Amino acid sequence: MTDIPSFFETPSPPGLTGIKAWLLTTDHKRIALMYLWAVLFWFMLAVIFGLLLRVELMSPGKTIMDARVYNSLFTLHGVVMIFLFVIPAIPAIFGNFILPIQIGAHDVFFPKLNLLSWYLFMLGGLLAVISLFSGGFPDTGWTFYVPFSVNTQSNVSLTVLAAFILGMSSMLTGLNFITTIHRMRADEMGWMQIPLFTWSLYATAWVQLLATPVVSITLLLVVFERLFSLGLFDPDKGGDPLLYQHLFWMYSHPAVYIMILPGMGVISEIIPVFSRKAIFGYKGIVWSSMAIAIAGSLVWAHHMFTSGMSDVAVFVFSLLTFLVAIPSAVKVFSWISTMYKGSIAMEPPFFYALVFIYLFSLGGLTGLVLGSAGTDIHVHDTHFVVAHFHFMMFGGTGFAFFAALHFWWPKIFGIMYDFKKAYVAAILTTIGFVFHYVPMFILGLQGMPRRYYDYLPIYHTGNFLAGWGAFIMVGGIALMFVNLLMSFRQNIRATDNPWGGTTLEWAIPSPPPVHNFPEKPHIDDLPYDFRLIVEAEKNRVKKGQSHP
Amino acid sequence: MKPADDNRGKTLGMWLFLYSEIILFGGLFVLYAVFFSRFSQDFVQGGHELSRIIGSINTLILLTSSFTVAASITAIRRNQVKTAICLIGFSMACGLVFLINKYMEWGHKIHMGIYPNSERLMESSPGFNIFFGMYYIITGLHGLHVLIGTILLGVSLVMLIKGKITQDSHALLENSGLYWHLVDLIWIFVFPLFYLVL
Numbered sequence: 152m153t154d155i156p157s158f159f160e161t162p163s164p165p166g167l168t169g170i171k172a173w174l175l176t177t178d179h180k181r182i183a184l185m186y187l188w189a190v191l192f193w194f195m196l197a198v199i200f201g202l203l204l205r206v207e208l209m210s211p212g213k214t215i216m217d218a219r220v221y222n223s224l225f226t227l228h229g230v231v232m233i234f235l236f237v238i239p240a241i242p243a244i245f246g247n248f249i250l251p252i253q254i255g256a257h258d259v260f261f262p263k264l265n266l267l268s269w270y271l272f273m274l275g276g277l278l279a280v281i282s283l284f285s286g287g288f289p290d291t292g293w294t295f296y297v298p299f300s301v302n303t304q305s306n307v308s309l310t311v312l313a314a315f316i317l318g319m320s321s322m323l324t325g326l327n328f329i330t331t332i333h334r335m336r337a338d339e340m341g342w343m344q345i346p347l348f349t350w351s352l353y354a355t356a357w358v359q360l361l362a363t364p365v366v367s368i369t370l371l372l373v374v375f376e377r378l379f380s381l382g383l384f385d386p387d388k389g390g391d392p393l394l395y396q397h398l399f400w401m402y403s404h405p406a407v408y409i410m411i412l413p414g415m416g417v418i419s420e421i422i423p424v425f426s427r428k429a430i431f432g433y434k435g436i437v438w439s440s441m442a443i444a445i446a447g448s449l450v451w452a453h454h455m456f457t458s459g460m461s462d463v464a465v466f467v468f469s470l471l472t473f474l475v476a477i478p479s480a481v482k483v484f485s486w487i488s489t490m491y492k493g494s495i496a497m498e499p500p501f502f503y504a505l506v507f508i509y510l511f512s513l514g515g516l517t518g519l520v521l522g523s524a525g526t527d528i529h530v531h532d533t534h535f536v537v538a539h540f541h542f543m544m545f546g547g548t549g550f551a552f553f554a555a556l557h558f559w560w561p562k563i564f565g566i567m568y569d570f571k572k573a574y575v576a577a578i579l580t581t582i583g584f585v586f587h588y589v590p591m592f593i594l595g596l597q598g599m600p601r602r603y604y605d606y607l608p609i610y611h612t613g614n615f616l617a618g619w620g621a622f623i624m625v626g627g628i629a630l631m632f633v634n635l636l637m638s639f640r641q642n643i644r645a646t647d648n649p650w651g652g653t654t655l656e657w658a659i660p661s662p663p664p665v666h667n668f669p670e671k672p673h674i675d676d677l678p679y680d681f682r683l684i685v686e687a688e689k690n691r692v693k694k695g696q697s698h699p
Numbered sequence: 700m701k702p703a704d705d706n707r708g709k710t711l712g713m714w715l716f717l718y719s720e721i722i723l724f725g726g727l728f729v730l731y732a733v734f735f736s737r738f739s740q741d742f743v744q745g746g747h748e749l750s751r752i753i754g755s756i757n758t759l760i761l762l763t764s765s766f767t768v769a770a771s772i773t774a775i776r777r778n779q780v781k782t783a784i785c786l787i788g789f790s791m792a793c794g795l796v797f798l799i800n801k802y803m804e805w806g807h808k809i810h811m812g813i814y815p816n817s818e819r820l821m822e823s824s825p826g827f828n829i830f831f832g833m834y835y836i837i838t839g840l841h842g843l844h845v846l847i848g849t850i851l852l853g854v855s856l857v858m859l860i861k862g863k864i865t866q867d868s869h870a871l872l873e874n875s876g877l878y879w880h881l882v883d884l885i886w887i888f889v890f891p892l893f894y895l896v897l
Contacts, residue, residue, distance in 0.1 A: 260708055326715045334708035360715055364723035372836070379815040381832035382825075383730065389825025390832075394733060398726055 157565065161665040177262035178665060182269050183248035184563070189273060190244060191632070193235035200228040202625050205587075209618035211606055218604040222290035223305075225602060227283070229293030230310060234317040235276055237544050238406065240552045241413035242359075243272070243324055245559060246352045250328060252656040252663065253346045255337030255672045260330040268323045275317035282309035292602060294403070297384040297395040301376045308377050311370045318363045318370075318402075321409070325359030328352055339674040346654045346678045347436055351416025354440040358405045358412070362448060366402030369395065396458055400451035408447040410544060411511075412440060414551030415482055418504050421558055422486045424652045425501035426493030427688075429679040432485040439478030446475045456527045465524045472522035479515055483508060494685065498650065499573035503554035506581050510546025514539060517592065532602075535595025538588045546584060553577070553631065560635060561645030565661040568638035576631035583624025590617040651684040709870040710877070717881050720844075724885050727837050731892060734829050741826025745834070746896035748813065750804065754894035757800050758886065764793030765883040768852070768876045778866045780859065787856045787872075790879065794849035801842050805835075834893055841882070841889055848882045851875040 158180045162172035173181055204224055207214045216224070251259055259265050282289060287305040295314075300307050332353050336345070345353075372395075375381060382388025384395045423430040430436065452460060452468040460468075486508055495501075517539045520526050530536065561567050590613040595601075599610045606614065648657040655672050656663075735742050771786035812819040813831055820828045855875045858864045864872050 260705075261712060264712075322719055326712055326719075329715055330708055330712040333711060334705055360719050361722055364719045365726045368723050368726040371840075375836060379835075381815045381836065382828055383734075383832050383836075387825075388821075388832075389734075389738065389829040391733070394730060398729070401726075 155660060155664045155669055157660065157662040158665040159662060163665050175266075177258070177266055179247050179251050179258050179262065179265060180563075180663060180665075182265050183244050183246075185269055186239065186243040186247065186272070189276065190236055190240050193231050193276065194240075195632075197228050197231040197236060198625060198628065200224050200231070202621055204228060205614075205618045205621040207604075208606075208614045210615070211608060211611060219290065220288070221604045222602075223283075223288030226289050226292050226310075227279075230279060230289075230314065232544070233293055233406075233410075234314050235272075235279070237410045237548050238317075238321055239272060239324075240548065241417060241555060242321075242328070242352055242355060242409075243268075245348075245417070245555050246324070246328060246413065248563060249559060249656055250349050250352055251331060251335070252659065252667050253349045253654050254332060254335065254340060255655055255668065255674065256331060256335035257666055257668070259327050260334055261327050264323055264327055268320045268327070271316050271320035271323070275313045275315075275320060278309055278313035278316065282306045282313060285309070294399060295370070295373055296399075297373065297376070297392045300373055301380075301384065308374050311373050315367055315370045318367050321359050322363040322367075325356035325363075328356040329360065332356075337672060337674050343434065343437070344674060344676070344678055347419035347430065347433070347440075348413075348416040348654075350437050351412045351419065351440050354444040355409050355412040355416075358409050358444050358448065362402045362405035362409070364402075365398060366406070369398040369402070372398075393455075393458055396455050397452065400454045404451040404454065405444075405448045407540075407543070408443055410548045412443060414507070414548040415440070417551045417555040417558070418486060418507055419482070420652075420654070421500050421504040421554055422489050423493075423679045423681070424558075424650050425496045425498060425504075426490045427496065427651065427681045427685050428489055428493035429677065429681065430485065431488035431491075432481070433677075433679070435481050436485050439481040442478040443475060446471060446478070450475060450522075453522055453527070456524050457531045469522055469524045473519065476515065476519060476522075483512055483515075496651070499568075499570055499577065500554050500558035500650070502574060502577050503550055503557060506577065507547065507550040507554060510542055510550060510581075510584065514542030514546055517542065530595050532600055533595035534591040534599045534601055537601045538591035538595060541588050541591075546588075553580075556635065558650070559656075560638070561649045562656055562661045562663070564638070565645055566638045566641075567643045567645040567649065568635050569641070572630060572634040572637075576627050576634060579627030579630060580624055581627070583620050583622070583627050586620030587617050587624050588620070590614070590620070651681070651688070653679055653681060653684060704868075706868070706870045706873070710873060713874040713877050717877060720881055721885075724837075724840070724888075727833070727840070728888065728892075731833055731837070734826070734833065735896075738824075738826025738829060741824050742830050742896050745827055745830030746893060748808075748811075749834075749894050750807075751894050753800055753804050754890055757797050758890050760793045760797050760800075761883045761886050764790040764797075765880055767793070768879045772869065772873055772876050775859075775864065775866060775869050775872060780862075783872075784856065784859050787852055787859065791849055791852045791856065794845055794852065794879075797845055798842060798849070801838065801845075805838075837889055838893070841885055844882045844885070848875070848879045851878055 158178060162168065163176055163178035163181070167175055173185060176182060203215065204221065207216055207221055247259070247265065251257065285306055289305045289307050289310040291300045291303060291305075291307055295307065295311060300311075332345070332349065372383060376384060383390040384392045386392065419430060419436055450468055450472045452464060453472045456465055456469075517535070521530065521536060521539055557568070557573060594610055594613040594617075597610065597613075599606055599613075645661055647659065647661050650657070653675065655674075658672060659667060659669070767786045767790045771783040771790070774780075774783040774786060808814065808831075814820070815832060815835060820831060852875050855864065855872045858871055
């Protein structure tokens, strides 16, 4: 099958050459790659911001920057990480690349809209950058809370507009995915034969579609307030700042499920492949994705337990928050049960997936501490919260993203990276991660607030340790990317199915040809049937051949 | 089936987009509900400031145009291209008249000293200020949607004249029509909330 030219060699639409073949393409695979490089750029930038923040906090008082720069940096770190990395990373890159292939389609349903989403994404990023250099750094934090965001002199309007446009981009991607899954599945593929990564993207897409408009309108209102001072959030004029928080979290809490659901999908894909065993509880995982999407949309006010709400509301939101833990736990137990008595093949993607499960579970459990109203009052807006959501966003989505990178890298580029370096990088990143964030849990319990520039001497040890953890972690991440990029130079060809996967993307050449399927794909009755794979491996062992 | 021929798929995409539009306005309606329960008296007073006649005329205009858009889709299904062109042209004209009405209405309000941060609003009760804050945002955003809808209808009109929209392939017209119905539907809620609040 290697004589078919890959999508790198065939422009789509045909006839385009050079840079145009990329910038005007409607091929979902090329668009996914354009997202990949853009997202990696933003990720590295935000990592550097984060590192600078932690260096500043390593000792009390001024270390390397003054308080104003510090405020801007944590705002930028948040905005860039959330809107330009965590939300788009897995859906826009791997969703675009893998989703159509997994359901046996040639492309997404609206290829031009897909390209438009990419341009919106780039425009949003550009506006975010411009907002830095015109009218002062925004210093509100990524939540843009009123009244500060309306009153501050810095250029919040442009940053907010950037977030609005990025939201639009993410929403259109979601719309595209839902339509694609409904209308372009291979004829033989029923709903319960769809691979779990695609399922998780389906659940995500609904959240993107239904939650994003709320934040769009909220952010627009902030812009209107700044331009016309209508007073909707200003108590002097009859408004109410609390309403802003409600509207903001009505989107932004579901948004955390936009961030984590695709990650869970990646893990559900990786675990069975490296256990050589069908996923345990396929339907359970499908329904838990949908349950998380629905229940997760109803828990926003748990960000506001200290903002002023009736006790009944606090009780209800706390209860609903606890309910989200159930489908999340269903997934974790399904992954573990899949590994039980499986034939484990330890390889880098699987290693990242294991780290994901560990960090995600810890993050989830600490989330319950925050979800229960009583303990939340104690740790609200402290470093405990910072540590918790970094466990979820970074330990969860971030590591799922790394796992996905290592899992689909040979499929996307047709080359294999060095395993040893990948392991070292994974271990360094994990150790650094734990050293970085666990002290923050303790700092939070001791009462150190988040977003503070300075602190009392008793918090010094924790912050100092966390700073060293950050360096180890960033070192690990850097090594990981260097290793992946080195694979281009080493150029070790990967086979079409290096891991022994059963979903459709492994049945086609690596890298895929421009029309994904040279032959009509064969759809298995069950998406994770490893009997053939295991059989083939046994035969290879009998013949005395080594692993590919 | 290829996506290019899949009219149902295209319409599905449009419906999904319309959900998101409904939720966009939904956020504003939630704000309205909260403020209405807090300042019901002031909202009634604010409602008296608005001209019910212009509001009713605009409602009539949008409802009529919604009908003609629907009729044009039926026409193209029966391959009556000329009828479809006339009906779409009429709907576009309705959209423009609506916008002109809105422009005059806003102009009148601003002339009377009712605009964000104006002296009159600052001196009156907070609820009155909020009512007009909501009024300008919601009708403004709705007006923007009318404008976009009119442009979409215009694109469909050009495509109809060029013969790109035919009996078999009219997803663009249908989607523009759906969008226009949404604009109409939102107005159905906006109208009583501002003009008929008593």
